[in-house]
Amino acid sequence: MTTPAPHIDRDRLAAxxxxxxxxxxxxxxxxxxxxxxxxxxxLGVCGLPVDARVYKEYLHLGEEARLVPSHTIYLSxxxxRCAFCSDDAQVRAPLAHGVNVPPAALARRIAERRAQGARNVNFVGGLPDVNVLYILRVLERCPPDTAVVWNTNLWTTPEAIATLTGVVWTWLVDFKFGNDRCAEKLAGARDYLRTITELLPLAAGAGAVLIRHLLMPGHLDCCTRPVLDWLAANLPEIPVNVMTGYHPYRMVSGRGPMARALPAAERELALATLGAQRFADLLIDGTEYRLIGSGSAS
Ligand code: SF4
Known part of the structure; x- marks a missing residue:
């Protein structure tokens, strides 16, 4: 699949x-x-008024190989409310973290990072979707060839996707859960599967898409299999990155499989059964998965 050249349409940005x-x-x-x-x-669920708070930004070398170096900007x-969130404090108390950076100042920082080698600007957190107005104010001060990566759970709306078409270059989407029960229990999201499977094709029509799926301990059959089956059946051309680096973060003091790292045996079982040949562009931990013969990989 050909990735479109980065371009911010000024009229669409203003709209x-x-x-x-x-x-x-x-x-x-x-x-x-x-x-x-x-x-x-x-304040709504996100806990944010109009202004955003930036709590971290740097040139990220650990994103997908095709995206790095990526200027990653973390907005609270x-x-x-993912039980295993790496940035739980910034999610639960967004106003207690980071600083209010004027849009012009962040645009200057984006220019500096680009001069240092950044291939794109990658809005994450937290989440860009709940900080959309601030991000658009920043992008108004960036050149039109800025490559905007929208690092999102895609818990958004069809209107938002349509509106950001022509502004966002790559939708970097976490497809986390394969059923509604896990989504509600682990993230507090209701009606997850219907919502995300409606929105993903819209995002795929709105720019480049790269989908991430994190292997969660004990969730191979209830989450990983249904997620990958749906993607293979509905969006087989879209790049999919299967990530094996689960860390429990605040779940570490709990019980059950998610309180520990992904066991090696479970990782191997997941990779052996994911059906790599069903995908045109499959990544494992950010690098391309190369099939040797049928069903095995290097
Ligand atoms: S961005 Fe979403 S979570 Fe935040 S107030 Fe608006 S609708 Fe609610």
């Missing part, structure tokens, strides 16, 4: 900014649709 400004009055820019007035300081706040 997207106007859309976000308006939607924040009764916020429905993500799938939570809280309808709070963020301009008046009301999210609409999920």
């Amino acid at each position: 997207a900014r106007a859309w976000a400004e308006e939607r924040y009055h009764a916020c429905d820019v993500c799938a939570e649709r809280c309808l709070v007035n963020r301009h008046a300081g009301e 706040g999210c609409n999920f």
Whole structure:
């Protein structure tokens, strides 16, 4: 699959900014649709008013090989509450972390990182979707050939995807759960599968897409298999990155399989059964998975 050249359409960017400004009055820019007035300081699920807080930024060398070096910018706040989140504090208390960086200052930083070798600017956190207005204000100050990576759980809306078409270059999407029970239990997301399987094809039509799926201990049959089966059946041309580096973070003090790292045997079983030949562009931990014969890999 050919990846389109990075390009920010100025008219679409202006329209997207106007859309976000308006939607924040009764916020429905993500799938939570809280309808709070963020301009008046009301807080929804993400806990964010209008301004964003940047808690980290650097040239990331650990993203997918085709994206690095990636200028990764971490914005606090999210609409999920993943039990195994690596940045749980910044998600649960977004206003207590990071600093308020004026859009012009962050745009200058993006230019500096680009001069240092960044191939793209990668908005994450936390989550870009709940910080959309701030990001658009930043991008207004960036050149049109900026490659925008939207590092998201895709817990968003069809309207948001349509609005960001022509602004976002690559949708870097976490497809985490293969059923609604795990999604609600582990992330607090309801009606997950229907929502994400409706939105993924829309994102695929709105720019480049790269999908990530994290192998979670004990979730091969309930999550990994259904996720990969759906992708193979519905979006087989889209790059898929299967990630094996699960870390329990705050679940480490709990019980059950998710309180520990992914066992090597489970990793091998997952890779042996994922059906690599069903995908046109499969990555394992960010690098290309090369088939040797049928079903095995290097
Ligand atoms: S961005 Fe925040 S306030 Fe707006 S709908 Fe999503 S979670 Fe709710």
